[in-house]
Structures are given as structure tokens and as C-alpha cells.
Amino acid sequence: MTYGEVAKVLNLNPRIIGFAMKANLLPIYIPCHRVVGKNDIGGFSGGIKWKKFLLELEKKYIR
Numbered sequence: 001m002t003y004g005e006v007a008k009v010l011n012l013n014p015r016i017i018g019f020a021m022k023a024n025l026l027p028i029y030i031p032c033h034r035v036v037g038k039n040d041i042g043g044f045s046g047g048i049k050w051k052k053f054l055l056e057l058e059k060k061y062i063r
Helices: 003-010 014-022 048-061
Strands: none
Touching: 003 014
16 A cells, blocks of 8 residues: 555545654564555665565565
């Protein structure tokens, strides 16, 4: 889902979703890396390299 899609479901501004994702202290257990931007991958508190790594890892092993 994109930040906008999550925001629409929750009736919130997409920026609030981004702030909430950034504040996530357990990003592996609460998988905020799965939320992406409308036009790009979006951010990740662990860094873009980790976000890309986690998304690619899930593509290989999680269906």
C-alpha cells in the first residue's frame, strides 16, 4: 500500500502516516517498510538500502 492508500483508509493526511512510520521503534516486527510512496519507494527509518533489501527478501520468500 502507499502512504496515501493507508491515509485514505484511516481518513488521515498521508504525512501523518509517514510520521507514524518514522516513529516505529520495531520496524521488523511492525513492517512499516511495506508502505511505499506513490511515485517512489518512500522512506524508512533504517535507511533506503534496508527497505529495498527487506522488500526484495520478502519477494523471494513470502507469498
